[in-house]
Amino acid sequence: MIFPEDFVWGAATASYQIEGAVKEDGRGQSIWDTFSHTPGKVVDGDTGDVACDHYHRYKDDIGLMRELRLGAYRFSIAWPRIQPDGAGPVNPRGLAFYDKLVDELLAAEISPYATLYHWDLPQALEDRGGWTNRDTAYRFADYAAAVHDRLGDRVHTWATLNEPWVSAYLGYGNGVHAPGRRDPAEAMRSAHHLLLGHGLAARRLRPGTVMLVVNSAPVLTPAQVGDPSAVPSEADAAAVHRIHALLTRQFLDPAVHGTYPAEVLEAAARNGGTEHIRDGDLALINAPIDLIGINYYNPCVVESGPGLPADAAWPGSEDVRFAAADAPTTAMGWPIVPDGLSRLLIRLSHDYPEVGLMVTENGAAFDDVVENGRVHDADRLAYLDGHLREVWRAVQAGADLRGYLVWSLLDNFEWAEGYRRRFGIVHVDYPTQTRVLKDSALWYRDVIARNGL
Ligand SMILES: OC[C@H]1NNC[C@@H](O)[C@@H]1O
């Protein structure tokens, strides 16, 4: 299975998950500093205070990327390093880190893909309402412009947001992520303001290539997981349709088509109202973009559940049951369904033909053991191999798929799961910060070398 000539092979990380150095060079506090230091929020009380110490070890880490011959490296920029309070003058030492990072990547012939927001909102903005405050969208656009002014001559691929669904619905809906608020109306308002921030920022990142990165999944009934031809009941089909609208269309329809699905407007009407959606907002959100970044891990399995209340993370999900899939799972408990990726990519390429696609995250957590300086992570390797075969199938089916970025380069801080969940193709021994290329990394290097499987 050989991929197109210019197919991009890379890996992804995020600032709060790998950098550490949370008080260095003028960095301000983020909502994840606050949240991880709040007892009971993160497994083992883990925090991002040190993480992979990437802030100090980035040159060596880029050496590993070079060894793997990555074509691109997707990282995120910590807003609190650039504007410690989320507004006002740029902190030169914070920006200098990313300036050096980018130069080091270019020297290693690796394309820098910068994500502007991967969840580490400056706490000072959260103190003023965070994403429930419309003004935060405007602060985000100013931050994006400041970074682009400095790095836009060398960084040509920009993601505005990473997974706005997660930011809004786990941050303000069920509260399992920072800032840990639990209010469906706040979650829906936050989703809208995140989209507004995306649209305002997107216009200030040209002439770069601009993408919106979303967590997405094919929404399937249990029967459909193993059998794409399975025909759901009318009630189950309605549940699938509604959840697809809440998970994926809530973000891609506004960004690409300038419309909200009716299901989202109905959910908002029932959860705090729609006053926050002002005339002209959808036109602002619908800024031209080049790519949709897809972060895929597993399908979303649902069936009708008459009388069930809405899940706290899913305003509008009344009468829906989130079901298990008949499939093996990763250490996260997520079902392993590789063809879910090709089914998703083909669906999205049909629904949004105006934009290209890129798999901006795909990967798996499994419990790793270091033995004789090696990590024989056969389960992760099998997961990646199976999903790459589906990426290839999606390309053969005509999806305009530009590349694949594995999540993640390094084991890192897996949010509320802390460091016990390892997604890296490179093992990190946190006490010593020693890096070890896992078997999956050695395999991935060969995939890149032959441009295929
Ligand atoms: O849960 C695995 C990954 N999912 N997408 C966002 C990343 O920050 C997570 O580590």
Ligand SMILES: [Ca+2]
């Ligand atoms: Ca731990």
